[in-house]
Amino acid sequence: xxxxxxxxxxxxxxxxxxxxxxxxxxxxxxxxxxxxxxxxxxxxxxxxxxxxxxxxxxxxxxxxxxxxxxxxxxxxxxxxxxxxxxxxxxxxxxxxxxxxxxxxxxxxxxxxxxxxxxxxxxxxxxxxxxxxxxxxxxxxxxxxxxxxxxxxxxxxxxxxxxxxxxxxxxxxxxxxxxxxxxxxxxxxxxxxxxxxxxxxxxxxxxxxxxxxxxxxxxxxxxxxxxxxxxxxxxxxxxxxxxxxxxxxxxxxxxxxxxxxxxxxxxxxxxxxxxxxxxxxxxxxxxxxxxxxxxxxxxx
Amino acid sequence: xxxxxxxxxxxxxxxxxxxxxxxxxxxxxxxxxxxxxxxxxxxxxxxxxxxxxxxxxxxxxxxxxxxxxxxxxxxxxxxxxxxxxxxxxxxxxxxxxxxxxxxxxxxxxxxxxxxxxxxxxxxxxxxxxxxxxxxxxxxxxxxxxxxxxxxxxxxxxxxxxxxxxxxxxxxxxxxxxxxxxxxxxxxxxxxxxxxxxxxxxxxxxxxxxxxxxxxxxxxxxxxxxxxxxxxxxxxxxxxxxxxxxxxxxxxxxxxxxxxxxxxxxxxxxxxxxxxxxxxxxxxxxxxxxxxxxxxxxxxxxxxxxxxxxxxxxxxxxxxxxxxxxxxxxxxxxxxxxxxxxxxxxxxxxxxxxxxxxxxxxxxxxxxxxxxxxxxxxxxxxxxxxxxxxxxxxxxxxxxxxxxxxxxxxxxxxx
Numbered sequence: 001x002x003x004x005x006x007x008x009x010x011x012x013x014x015x016x017x018x019x020x021x022x023x024x025x026x027x028x029x030x031x032x033x034x035x036x037x038x039x040x041x042x043x044x045x046x047x048x049x050x051x052x053x054x055x056x057x058x059x060x061x062x063x064x065x066x067x068x069x070x071x072x073x074x075x076x077x078x079x080x081x082x083x084x085x086x087x088x089x090x091x092x093x094x095x096x097x098x099x100x101x102x103x104x105x106x107x108x109x110x111x112x113x114x115x116x117x118x119x120x121x122x123x124x125x126x127x128x129x130x131x132x133x134x135x136x137x138x139x140x141x142x143x144x145x146x147x148x149x150x151x152x153x154x155x156x157x158x159x160x161x162x163x164x165x166x167x168x169x170x171x172x173x174x175x176x177x178x179x180x181x182x183x184x185x186x187x188x189x190x191x192x193x194x195x196x197x198x199x200x201x202x203x204x205x206x207x208x209x210x211x212x213x214x215x216x217x218x219x220x221x222x223x224x225x226x227x228x229x230x231x232x233x234x235x236x237x238x239x240x241x242x243x244x245x246x247x248x249x250x251x252x253x254x255x256x257x258x259x260x261x262x263x264x265x266x267x268x269x270x271x272x273x274x275x276x277x278x279x280x281x282x283x284x285x286x287x288x289x290x291x292x293x294x295x296x297x298x299x
Numbered sequence: 300x301x302x303x304x305x306x307x308x309x310x311x312x313x314x315x316x317x318x319x320x321x322x323x324x325x326x327x328x329x330x331x332x333x334x335x336x337x338x339x340x341x342x343x344x345x346x347x348x349x350x351x352x353x354x355x356x357x358x359x360x361x362x363x364x365x366x367x368x369x370x371x372x373x374x375x376x377x378x379x380x381x382x383x384x385x386x387x388x389x390x391x392x393x394x395x396x397x398x399x400x401x402x403x404x405x406x407x408x409x410x411x412x413x414x415x416x417x418x419x420x421x422x423x424x425x426x427x428x429x430x431x432x433x434x435x436x437x438x439x440x441x442x443x444x445x446x447x448x449x450x451x452x453x454x455x456x457x458x459x460x461x462x463x464x465x466x467x468x469x470x471x472x473x474x475x476x477x478x479x480x481x482x483x484x485x486x487x488x489x490x491x492x493x494x495x496x497x498x499x500x501x502x503x504x505x506x507x508x509x510x511x512x513x514x515x516x517x518x519x520x521x522x523x524x525x526x527x528x529x530x531x532x533x534x535x536x537x538x539x540x541x542x543x544x545x546x547x548x549x550x551x552x553x554x555x556x557x558x559x560x561x562x563x564x565x566x567x568x569x570x571x572x573x574x575x576x577x578x579x580x581x582x583x584x585x586x587x588x589x590x591x592x593x594x595x596x597x598x599x600x601x602x603x604x605x606x607x608x609x610x611x612x613x614x615x616x617x618x619x620x621x622x623x624x625x626x627x628x629x630x631x632x633x634x635x636x637x638x639x640x641x642x643x644x645x646x647x648x649x650x651x652x653x654x655x656x657x658x659x660x661x662x663x664x665x666x667x668x669x670x671x672x673x674x675x676x677x678x679x680x681x682x683x684x685x686x687x688x689x690x691x692x693x694x695x696x697x698x699x700x701x702x703x704x705x706x707x708x709x710x711x712x713x
Contacts, residue, residue: 006534013534020526125345127546127574129554136558147558220523221550225345229521264527269516270490272527 003266012143017261023150025257026157026250027215031230032237033161033249034208040243041181041201042097044104048088048112050230051119052206056081056213057222058119061128070130070218074156077210085206089199097198112227119224132218153215160211164204165246177201181244236280328406329377329646334370336361336381336636337406339396339421341413344388349573349625350413353436355618356629357381357410363603363613364633370640377640379633386412390420397424406430407648408640410632413625415439415457415493422450431652433635435628440496443672449648451655451673453631453664455680457493458500460590461541463682464567465504467588467694468539471565471705480509485537485563487528487552489544490517497543497569513537518544525551529561539565549574557583557710564706567682572623577685586707588682592624593664594692596700597681603634604663631664 007014035049046052059080060073088111096104134148168174179187180197188194216222216230237256241248256276263275328335338357341350361379369376382404386393393412400406401424409425411418411434418437422445425432431449438457442450469479484505488498495517505512513535516528525548532540540563542552549570556566557580571577571589595611604610610630614622635658640646643654659668665678682694684703691701 003531003534006531010534013530016530016533017527020524020530024524024526120344120347125348127550129550129579131579136560138560142560145559147555149558216523221547221554223547226521226523226547229523232521261527261530264516265531269487269518269522269525269528273519273521 007265012140013265014262015140016144017265018258019144019146020150021258021261022254023146023154023257024261025254026154027212027219028230028233028237028257029250029253030157030160030208030215031212032234032241032253033164033246034205034212035231035234036238036241036243036245036249037164037177037208038201038205039238041177042093042198043101044093044097044108044202045101045235046205047105047108047231048115048227049205049209049234050227050232051112051115052081052085052209052227053213053216053230054222054224054227055084055115055119056210057217058123058128058213059210060214060217061123061130061222064130064217070132070214071152073130073214073217074211077214078207079210081210081213082203082207084210085203086199088206089202093202094195094198112231116224116227123224125224127221127223128217129221130217147219149218153219156211156215160208161246161250164208173197173200236276240280240283328404328408330380332369332375332377333380334372334377334408334640334646335404335406336379336408336410336633337383337400337404338381338410339384339386339393339400339412339417341388341417342383342385346388346413346417349436349623350388352623352625353413353629354383355614356435356622356626357633359614359617359626360603360630360633360637364637367603370637372640372644372646379637381410381633382406386417388414388417390416393417394420394424397421401425401428401430407646408636408651410434410629410636411436411452415442418442418450422447425449429648429652431639431648431655433632433639433655435630435632436625438496439493440499441492443674447673449652451635451658451669451675453635453667453675453678454592454628455678456674457496458503459680460497460500460569461543461567461680462500462504463590463680463694464539464541464565464588465501465508465510467567467682467703468565469508469510470696471703472538482508482510482539483513483535483537484510484539484541485514485532485535486512486541487514487516487518487525487544487548488541489548490519494543494545494548494569498541501541518548523547523551524555526555526559529555529559532563533559533561537563539563539567541567543569546570546574549576550579553580553584553587560710562707562709566707571683571685577688577690581688582713585685585687585713586704587685588693588703589685589690591681591683592678593627594624594681594683594690595622596692597665597698599661599663599665601634601660601662604630607663610663627664631662631667634662634664635660635667 038046056077059077063073063076064070096107132149137146176192176197180194184194237252241252260272260276264272340354341347365378369378384396409432413436415437426447426449433451435453440456440458472479488494549568553576567588569590576584595607597607600606639654643650667675668677670676679695683690684693692699693703
């Protein structure tokens with residue numbers, strides 16, 4: 001716990017950890033929001049979520065290799081992945097949409113393996129990055145350093161979130177998506193083409209993953225086989241925040257990001273992810289206890 | 300006229316007798332004037348890049364040895380040939396294929412696969428069959444404490460990868476009139492067996508000098524961000540930062556050190572080449588010390604490639620890229636086989652095993668001499684520093700071509 005003393009003596013490092021955690025968490029939150037959307041509307045837990053992120057990263061990388069600034073990769077990856085998502089629904093997922101959860105998990109697991117191998121075939125297994133070259137922001141007399149690309153990513157995440165919120169609230173398709181999420185059968189009776197809604201939802205989720213992947217390749221690194229980490233992380237965030245609550249997902253994502261940074265600093269990197277999982281268990285237990293108490297009142 | 304049943308039975312027994320005669324390996328896998336070596340390599344899956352480097356290394360050695368008269372055993376010249384199978388980068392498949400090579404194909408001379416994990420899977424198979432395996436791409440020290448008799452590695456094992464950085468830091472401290480025991484070392488190493496071997500070697504050497512380990516982080520495999528560890532580096536100001544986590548770790552470290560503008564006097568890493576830090580990060584990767592098994596600027600010599608530099612030229616003209624050390628050590632493995640076959644003057648695996656164990660030679664890749672566990676103890680690891688975008692050998696001093704730039708200038712001055 002010698003490292004705790006550092007934080008007490010020099011609180012500035014806490015600020016650094018806090019800001020890093022918020023910025024890192026936001027990207028995960030974006031991926032998690034896509035997962036929640038698809039889960040809520042189609043009742044499919046997408047195991048291939050992380051692999052779509054990585055695919056988005058490779059699309060952005062391709063754009064970058066063509067000599068375009070990688071930031072333009074964000075909308076391009078989103079557009080390409082939108083089509084990929086639509087294709088995935090039309091070829092595979094529509095067959096499992098009414099089946100039980102186990103079947104759809106298996107199906108998306110298969111897609112995950114397929115994506116990994118295809119990416120590996122096309123791009124190779126090497127670690128890849130794209131340089132945005134945006135420099136570093138210095139705060140508090142150079143004691144805090146934030147890479148500008150993380151800040152830009154944060155803004156992009158907020159913009160994507162806002163855009164989605166507006167889309168779901170205002171647009172015709174968005175309203176249809178929400179109606180289907182509430183009650184698919186009723187929506188069908190009201191004349192909503194739920195097949196179209198499902199394919200749109202899967203496609204939108206893929207587009208979100210694409211945008212996130214384009215950010216990941218600029219902020220971190222990508223490699224064909226590291227998608228699962230993103231799937232698990234976003235799943236965790238959704239479990240904490242619940243489905244269909246953008247604010248909650250953002251808060252949970254950033255909260256877990258901050259928790260991870262402090263755990264890494266104080267306990268060592270080996271506990272960084274383990275700590276977050278432990279936290280998840282605690283949250284679930286506490287929540288369960290609270291629900292049980294509520295049930296008692298109802299008796 | 301024979302009864303059809305008898306005729307069929309006669310035919311069957313004739314065919315099986317023929318199969319027995321043809322199929323039974325005479326003494327070993329030698330087809331006419333060709334000696335057949337076998338290897339399971341990763342042509343698909345996550346190791347396919349390095350699997351290809353390994354294959355290219357083997358192929359270049361085979362081609363060169365055949366050009367220069369082949370291998371002389373019992374007064375006769377034999378050509379070399381390698382049978383390959385794709386292990387799909389998975390351990391279970393590697394072990395299966397090793398069985399197949401030995402039992403079905405009758406191969407008696409094995410070359411190693413790519414990676415410690417695959418070697419770990421295959422070594423028990425070759426060991427049980429009593430077939431020697433010479434490998435150049437399994438560096439985990441766990442391979443050499445199991446008492447294997449038939450496994451030989453031409454490369455330096457993992458615990459030596461970055462230990463040289465500790466020596467270098469101590470040397471620099473002494474040169475500056477400081478006590479090496481005062482040095483603070485930070486270690487951030489991925490939590491997998493291979494990287495943990497590297498960590499163990501570093502900790503051993505640091506202890507020898509009495510250095511203080513201020514950070515000892517084990518980075519989880521899923522971790523893509525090491526900013527918490529780097530914030531700790533900024534807070535604790537170590538004199539030497541050691542990072543190892545395959546290509547992902549190398550790329551992440553260079554990127555985040557430069558983004559967060561973390562100043563350390565000395566930075567030592569593995570997998571710089573695999574992560575292509577020089578091409579991807581340019582000047583941001585400068586001053587980094589990179590551990591390598593081999594460098595083309597080394598001064599080793601042999602009769603087949605001349606020098607390390609010549610090997611690099613030959614390799615590039617064949618395959619169109621500069622050879623990574625994975626290719627060089629693969630080539631050296633085949634050269635060990637050639638040397639041992641000639642000295643044993645026999646195809647008997649037991650005799651060959653003893654001949655390999657007695658190897659004492661210099662190749663373009665370095666000196667090769669095995670200890671009783673089968674690892675090469677004659678070749679040190681090399682540290683190269685990236686100076687103005689070029690890799691320069693700076694340690695160990697005996698083979699160094701350049702001087703280290705120490706300490707690394709702060710980011711504000713870069």
